[in-house]
Amino acid sequence: MRNPLNKRTKREIKHEWGRYLAIFCFITLMIGFTSGMLATDHSMQVTYNESFEKYNIEDGHFRLSATPDESFIKSIEDENDVKLYDISYKEVKTGKNKYRIFVNREKVNKASLMDGRFPEKSDELGIDRLFAKNNSLKIGDTVKLKGKKFKIVGLIALSDYSALFPKNTDTIFNAQDFTVATVTSAGFDRLSDAATTPVFAWKNNKILSETKQKKLYDDLAKYIAIKAAYQQITLDEFIPAKENQAIIFTGNDMGRDQSVILVLLAIVMIIMAFIFAITTLSMIDKESKSVGTLLASGYTRAELTRHYMRIPVLITIAAAILGNIAGYTYFKGLVAGLYYNSYSLPPFKMTWSSYAFYATTVSTIIIVLLVNLLIISYSLRRSPLKFLRHDLKRNKSKNATKLPPFSFMSRFRLRIILQNKGNFLVLFLGVVFASTLMIYSMTMQTLFIHYKDTVAKTAPAKYQYVLKTPIETANKDAEKICVNTLKYKQKGFENPDDIYVLGVPDKSAYYKNMPKLPKDDKSVLVSDSYLQKYDLKVGDRIKLTTEYKDKSYTYKIAGSYEYKQGLSVFMRQSLFRKDFDKPDDWFNSYLTNEKLKDIPDSNIHVINTPEDYTAIADQMLNSMAGIFEMVVLVSAIMSIILAYLVTKVILDNNVVSISLIKILGYRSSEIAKLYVISSAIIFLISLVLSIPIGSKIMAVVYKISTSSFSGWVDLYISKSVYVKTLIISVASFVVSAALQFRHIKRIPISEALKNNE
Numbered sequence: 001m002r003n004p005l006n007k008r009t010k011r012e013i014k015h016e017w018g019r020y021l022a023i024f025c026f027i028t029l030m031i032g033f034t035s036g037m038l039a040t041d042h043s044m045q046v047t048y049n050e051s052f053e054k055y056n057i058e059d060g061h062f063r064l065s066a067t068p069d070e071s072f073i074k075s076i077e078d079e080n081d082v083k084l085y086d087i088s089y090k091e092v093k094t095g096k097n098k099y100r101i102f103v104n105r106e107k108v109n110k111a112s113l114m115d116g117r118f119p120e121k122s123d124e125l126g127i128d129r130l131f132a133k134n135n136s137l138k139i140g141d142t143v144k145l146k147g148k149k150f151k152i153v154g155l156i157a158l159s160d161y162s163a164l165f166p167k168n169t170d171t172i173f174n175a176q177d178f179t180v181a182t183v184t185s186a187g188f189d190r191l192s193d194a195a196t197t198p199v200f201a202w203k204n205n206k207i208l209s210e211t212k213q214k215k216l217y218d219d220l221a222k223y224i225a226i227k228a229a230y231q232q233i234t235l236d237e238f239i240p241a242k243e244n245q246a247i248i249f250t251g252n253d254m255g256r257d258q259s260v261i262l263v264l265l266a267i268v269m270i271i272m273a274f275i276f277a278i279t280t281l282s283m284i285d286k287e288s289k290s291v292g293t294l295l296a297s298g299y300t301r302a303e304l305t306r307h308y309m310r311i312p313v314l315i316t317i318a319a320a321i322l323g324n325i326a327g328y329t330y331f332k333g334l335v336a337g338l339y340y341n342s343y344s345l346p347p348f349k350m351t352w353s354s355y356a357f358y359a360t361t362v363s364t365i366i367i368v369l370l371v372n373l374l375i376i377s378y379s380l381r382r383s384p385l386k387f388l389r390h391d392l393k394r395n396k397s398k399n400a401t402k403l404p405p406f407s408f409m410s411r412f413r414l415r416i417i418l419q420n421k422g423n424f425l426v427l428f429l430g431v432v433f434a435s436t437l438m439i440y441s442m443t444m445q446t447l448f449i450h451y452k453d454t455v456a457k458t459a460p461a462k463y464q465y466v467l468k469t470p471i472e473t474a475n476k477d478a479e480k481i482c483v484n485t486l487k488y489k490q491k492g493f494e495n496p497d498d499i500y501v502l503g504v505p506d507k508s509a510y511y512k513n514m515p516k517l518p519k520d521d522k523s524v525l526v527s528d529s530y531l532q533k534y535d536l537k538v539g540d541r542i543k544l545t546t547e548y549k550d551k552s553y554t555y556k557i558a559g560s561y562e563y564k565q566g567l568s569v570f571m572r573q574s575l576f577r578k579d580f581d582k583p584d585d586w587f588n589s590y591l592t593n594e595k596l597k598d599i600p601d602s603n604i605h606v607i608n609t610p611e612d613y614t615a616i617a618d619q620m621l622n623s624m625a626g627i628f629e630m631v632v633l634v635s636a637i638m639s640i641i642l643a644y645l646v647t648k649v650i651l652d653n654n655v656v657s658i659s660l661i662k663i664l665g666y667r668s669s670e671i672a673k674l675y676v677i678s679s680a681i682i683f684l685i686s687l688v689l690s691i692p693i694g695s696k697i698m699a700v701v702y703k704i705s706t707s708s709f710s711g712w713v714d715l716y717i718s719k720s721v722y723v724k725t726l727i728i729s730v731a732s733f734v735v736s737a738a739l740q741f742r743h744i745k746r747i748p749i750s751e752a753l754k755n756n757e
Contacts, residue, residue, distance in 0.1 A: 005303075005304075005307045008307070009307070009310050009311060009314075012283070012311060013311060016279075019279065019644075019645060019648060020311070020315055022641050022644060022645065023272060023275060023276070023315060023319075023641070023645070024315050024318065024319050026268075026272070026637065026638065026641050027268075027269070027272055027315070027316060027319035027320075027323070027364070028319040028322050028323045028326065029323075029634065029637070030264075030265055030268050030269075030323070030634075031265070031319060031320050031323030031324065031327070031360050031361070031364060032322070032323040032324070032325075032326035032327045032330070032331050033261075033327070033331050033334075033335075033630075033634075034261050034262070034264075034265045034323075034327070034356075034359070034360045035323055035324050035326075035327030035328070035331070035356050035357075035360040035361075036326070036327035036328070036330070036331025036332050036334065036335050037258070037261055037327075037331070037335045038258060038261075038327075038353055038355065038356035038359060038360065039327055039328060039332065039350065039351075039352070039353040039356040040331075040332050040335040040336050040339070040350070041254055041255045041258060041335075042351060042353035042355065042356065043348050043349065043350050043351045043353075044254050044336070044339055044345070044348055045251070045254050045255060046348075046349075046351055047345070047346060047347075047348040047349065048162070048250060048251050048254060048345070049251075051112075051159050051162075051346060052159075054110075055109065055110040055111075055112065055159035055346075056107065056108050056109070056110055056159075056203070057108075057109055057159050057160055057241065057247065058085070058087075058108055058109055058160060058201035058202065058203060058241055058247075059082075059201075059202055059203050059204050059213075059240065059241050060201070060202055060217065060238070060239055060240035060241050060244070061087065061160075061199055061200060061201040061202065061237075061239060061241075061244075062199070062200055062202075062221075062224055062235060062237060062238040062239070063197060063198065063199045063235075063236045063237035063238075064198045064199075064200075064228060064233050064234070064235060064236060065198075065228075065233050065234040065235075065236055065468050065469075066198065066231075066232075066233045067088070067196070067198045068198070068228065068231055068233060069231070072227060072228070072231060073200070075227060076202075076220075076223065076224060076227065079223060080216065080219065080220050080223060081204070081205045081206065081216075082202040082203065082204055082205060082216075082220070083202065083203045083205060084200045084201070084202050085107055085108040085109075085200065085201045085202070085203070086199075086200055087102060087105075087108065087109060087199050087200065087201045088102075088196050088197060088198050088199050088200075089101055089102045089196070089197055089199060090188065090191050090194040090195065090196055090197070091194065091195075091197060092145045092146055092191065092194050094143070094144060094145060096177050096611060097135065097177050097178070097179065098166065098177060098178045098179070099143075099145060099179055099180075099181055100166075100178070100179070100180045100181070101145070101180075101181050101182070101183055101188065101191065101194075102158075102180065102181070102182050102183075102188075103182065103183065103184070103185050103188050104118055104119060104126075104182045104183070104184060104185075105158070105182065108201050108203065109158060109159050109160040109201060110159055111126065111156040111157065111158050111159065111182060112156065112157045112158075112159065112346035112347070113126075113154055113155075113156055114129045114154075114155045114156060114157055114346075114347070115129070115139060115154065115155040116139045116152075116153050116154035116155055117153055117154050118153075118154050118156070118182065119153055119154065119182060119183050119184050119187060120153075120184065121184065121186075121187075122183075122184055122186035122187045122189075122190055123148075123149060123150055123151055123187065123190070124150065124151055124152075124153045124183065124184070124187065125143065125150035125151065125152050125153065125181050125182070125183055125187070126152075126153065126154040126155075126156045126181060126182040126183075127143075127152050127154070127155065127156065127179060127181045128155075128156060128157065128158070128161070128164065128175070128179045128180050128181065128344050129155040129156065129157055129344060130157075130164070130175045130340070130341070130342075130343070130344050131164065131175050131176075131178070131179035132152070132155055132179075134175055134176050135176075137152060138152070139152055139153060139154065139155065140152065145191060145194075146191050146193045146194055147193075148190055148191065150183070150187070156182065157344040157345060157346050158180050158182075158344065159346075160201075160241075160244070160246060160247055161180045161246045161247075161344060162246065162247065162249075162250040162251075162343050162344050162345055163245060163246055163247075163249040163250045163253075163342075163343055163344070164178050164179065164180065164246070164344060165245045165246040165249065166178045167606065168237070168239055168243075168244060168245050168246070172711070173245075173246075173249065173342075173343075175342075175344070177611070194601075195601045202220070204216070213240075217238075217240050220238075221235070221238045224238065234468065234469075236468065236605065250343045250345065253342075253343075254339075260701075260705070262359055264437075265359075265360065265364070266363070266367065267433055268433075268638070269363075269364045269367045269368065270367060270371065271426065271429060271430050271433065271642070272368070273312070273367055273368045273370075273371035273372060274371060274375075274426045275426065275642070275645050275646075276311075276312035276315075276368060276371075276372055277312075277371055277372050277375040277376065278422065278423055278426065278646075278649050279645070279649055280308050280309075280311075280312065280372065280375075280376055281375065281376075281379055282649045282652050282653050283308070284308065284376075284379055284380070285653060286652065286653075286655075288387045288388075288390045289387065289388055289390065291304065291380070291387045292384045292385065292386070292387030292388035292389075293384075293388065295384035295387065296384040296388070301377065301380045301381070304380055305373065305376050305377045305380055308372075308376050308380075309369070309372050309373060309376060312368050312372050313365065313368060313369060313372075316364060316365050316368045317365060320360065320361040320364060320365060321361075323360065323361075324357065324360065324361060327356070327360070328350065332350055336348065403415065409673065409674065412674050413674060413677060413678040413681065416650065416654075416674065416675060416678040417678055417681070417682060420649075420650050420653075423646050423649055423650060424646070424679075424682045426642075426646060427642055427643065427646040427679070427682060427683065427686060428682065428685075428686040428689075430638065430639075430642035430646075431639065431642070431683060431686035431687055431690050431729070432686065432689070432690040432693055432694065433638070434635040434636075434638045434639045434642070434690075434729070435635070435687060435690035435691065435693075435694045435725055435729060436690065436693070436694035436697050436698065437631055437632075437634070437635040437638075438631075438632055438635045438636075438694075438724075438725045438728060438729070439691075439694040439695060439698050439717070439721055439722070439725055440631070440694075440698050440701065440702075441628040441629075441631035441632050441635070442628070442632060442721045442724055442725065443698060443702075443715075443716075443717050443718070443721050444628055445628050446716070446717075446718045446720065446721060447713065447715070447716055448713070450714075450716040450718070451564070451713050451714070451716075452614045454564050454714070455564040455565065455610060455614060456610045456614060458562050458563055458564045458565070459565065459610040460508075460510040460511050460512070460563075460591055461479075461510045461591040461592055461593055462592070462593045462594075462609060462610070463590075463591070463592050463593070463594070463595065463596075463607060463608070463609055464589060464590070464591055464607070464608040464609075465478075465589060465590040465592070465596055465599060465604060465607055466483055466588065466589045466604070466605040466606045466607075466608070467588050467589060467590070467599070467603055467604060467605060468588075468603050468604070468605050469588075469603060470585075470586060470587055470588060471599060471600075471603055473590065473596050473598055473599055474598055475590075475592060475594060475596055475598075477509075477592055477593065477594060478590040478591065478592040478594075478596060479505065479508065479509055479510055479590065479591045479592070480505070480587040480589070480590060481502055481503060481504055481505070481573075481587060481589045481590070481591060482502065482503030482573055482576045482577065482580075482582070482586065482587050482588060482589065483500065483501070483502055483503075483588055483589045484500075484501045484576070484580055485498050485499070485500055485501070486498075486499050486501055486544035486545060486546060486553065486569075487499065487544065487545045487546070488534075488542060488543070488544055488545075488567070489545075490534050492707070493534075493707050497533075497567055497711070498566070498567070498711075499530070499544055499567050499568065499569055500565075500566050500567065500568040500569070501544070501568070501569045501571070501576065502568055502569065502570050502571070502576075503571060503572065503573040503575070503576025503577065503587075504517065504570050504571070504572070504573065505573060506572060506573075510591040511561070511570070513561075513562075514561050514570065515559045515560075515561065517570065517571065517572045518558040518559075518572075519572070520556070520558070521575055521578070522554070522555055522556055523555065523556045523557075523558040524555045524556070524557065524558060524569050524570060524571045524575075525557075525558060525559045525560060525561050525569070525570040525571070526542070526557050526559075526560055526561070526568065526569050526570070527560065527561060527562075527563040527564075527566070527567060527568040527569075527570075528560045528561065528562050528563065529563070529564060529566075529567060529711075529712040529713075529714060530560075530567045530568065530569070530712070531557075531560050532712060532714060533567065533712040536557060537557070538557050538558065538559060538560070539556070539557060540556075540557050541554055541555065541556050541557070542554070542555055542557065542569075544569070553579060555569065555571075564714070565608070566711060567711060567712060573587075588605075632728070635728075636728050636729075636731075636732050637732075639728075639729050639732035639733065639736075640732045640733075640735050640736050643679065643683055643732065643733050643736035643737075644736040644739055644740065646679065647675070647676065647679040647736065647737075647740045648740065648743060650675060650678075650679065651675055651740060651743055651744065651747075654675065655747055658671055658675070658744060658747050659747055659748065659749055659750070661674075662747070662749050663749055668741065668744050668745045669741075671744050672737075672740070672741045672744055675740075675744070676737050676740050676741060676744075679737075679740075680733060680737065683733050684730075687726065687729050687730070691722055691725065691726075694725075695717060698715075698717065699715060702715050703715075
């Protein structure tokens with residue numbers, strides 16, 4: 001025989017379809033996005049990992065100051081059991097854009113063709129797909145490099161440049177102003193005016209353990225440096241693939257946000273589970289006589305618990321199914337678009353992820369099941385007689401809470417708030433959560449705009465020339481400085497940071513407002529961003545090491561200097577030259593506000609400008625704008641749904657009272673002032689409290705999420721973020737209030753007449 005309670009389930013869903021539809025849509029949205037992100041992450045990781053073998057990605061590469069002879073290459077291969085490949089490039093700057101041009105890859109670090117074809121003629125060019133998109137370039141367009149025209153015939157992704165890092169020490173990739181491109185050998189020769197940068201990739205001849213790899217790379221770096229010195233060549237760069245940002249950054253970033261999105265999903269589902277529970281408790285309260293009758297008739301509490309849990313579980317299961325379908329269809333493209341807007345990846349194939357299924361479907365159902373099981377089973381522990389008498393309060397107070405001598409309306413609202421403490425607690429937690437998401441997403445947008453302004457203001461000069469060897473210039477305004485790059489590793493941080501050590505003249509014309517450099521040989525100044533990232537203070541000691549940790553240097557922090565171009569240490573030039581064994585007149589960099597025309601390109605390692613750093617902000621804004629806007633939208637929807645559901649539960653619990661008030665002549669607008677404004681008061685109090693709470697949470701989350709990144713961008717929360725959060729949240733509540741006013745108008749007067757008490 002069928003359980004007659006099953007019929008009530010359909011009737012209840014039909015009667016409260018608006019409430020359950022709102023919950024269903026929100027859960028579907030959250031599960032869909034999370035499922036899409038996890039499944040796409042998994043598919044992207046599979047594609048990324050397979051690319052190492054498919055495109056024969058290097059085990060590492062090194063850059064020399066000049067092209068060596070054949071004997072140099074052969075000796076390295078024979079002595080170190082590796083295979084070398086020439087991947088030399090020419091770098092051409094046109095306007096603000098920098099092109100790094102390679103000959104078509106056929107053996108190592110192969111290119112993936114995204115559209116069109118590879119270059120076949122001397123005037124044809126294959127260009128990175130992401131750079132082309134960011135600069136509105138397409139197949140058939142022509143670009144001019146060193147006065148020579150090249151036609152774009154293909155959009156490509158180089159396997160060793162999945163993240164477009166111009167330099168391995170850069171804080172972030174730059175697909176706005178920097179690109180890699182391929183040409184034919186004849187096309188490469190056409191660019192005879194551009195200097196060739198000798199670069200060689202190596203592949204190990206044997207599969208080595210991590211320990212043996214490290215030993216090989218240490219020995220290889222020393223061998224190359226010694227061998228190059230015999231030919232009066234310097235080793236400018238030596239980077240194993242596992243330390244190459246252009247290769248590993250993408251793989252490290254994949255899945256990095258999974259823990260964050262799973263925590264968000266868990267919090268949302270816990271809030272939704274409590275919404276289900278308070279809705280069900282409201283239903284039990286309304287149907288207490290029926291519940292008492294069923295218990296007295298022989299129904300067990302377990303049967304009634306299963307009955308009242310049926311709607312929450314069914315809605316969650318249906319939302320999970322639809323959410324997974326949406327995740328593998330619509331949201332898949334959305335998440336993949338976020339990746340392809342940031343990285344130069346080959347095409348990927350969507351694959352099934354059991355982890356995504358368990359994390360988004362099984363876990364959410366368990367959360368709703370457990371929360372509702374505990375709350376509903378506890379509420380049904382009363383005796384049948386108590387349900388029949390509608391005696392549902394566990395802790396009765398003999399005397400009502402005495403309220404202050406406010407006006408009648410104020411005391412009525414206060415009584416509503418006190419009677420619904422549990423419901424308003426859920427509303428408070430939801431508002432704090434939604435506001436924190438809004439603050440985080442809007443802060444991340446304004447953060448990089450602020451960074452662009454500050455990095456330009458604190459730049460010491462328009463140009464910083466870093467040289468391969470010291471060379472004099474006729475420009476009298478150019479200031480000589482010394483530059484070195486060391487490593488700093490602090491416990492609790494995933495990766496070591498590159499620290500730029502700068503030897504500065506005692507009276508610098510460019511480092512304005514810098515505190516006086518300490519005379520103590522063990523004391524230095526550090527950039528303010530260095531202090532902020534690692535929570536250092538004046539008086540602390542820092543230990544810096546060379547790339548391969550064969551040497552270390554310990555300094556005491558004597559002060560800080562506002563400098564946003566990187567994590568930096570400033571010292572007197574005499575100390576720099578002494579510590580790094582350089583001659584008394586040695587330097588390797590110029591600061592200048594004018595271009596230096598008498599320095600040959602072949603002797604310039606790199607030219608840094610403020611625009612190079614602002615390009616980082618442009619890249620992040622371009623890559624992440626979509627996800628930030630989506631989070632704001634989700635937060636606003638959550639505010640509307642929470643306020644709507646909590647207020648509706650309160651109204652449903654007071655249907656008889658509202659009906660009676662209508663009989664006494666009160667209009668719907670006056671009743672709304674009692675009930676909706678009570679919710680509005682709690683909502684606004686929650687919103688005001690959520691601003692400082694959200695800011696504190698934001699600071700902690702930002703510190704954790706950026707600890708694995710190289711460099712540092714100061715956390716900056718604009719006042720406009722708080723204003724926008726308040727406006728969006730209040731607007732969300734207004735939408736909810738309008739829905740509740742509509743509900744109050746529909747409550748009939750007859751409800752009061754149905755009450756038998």
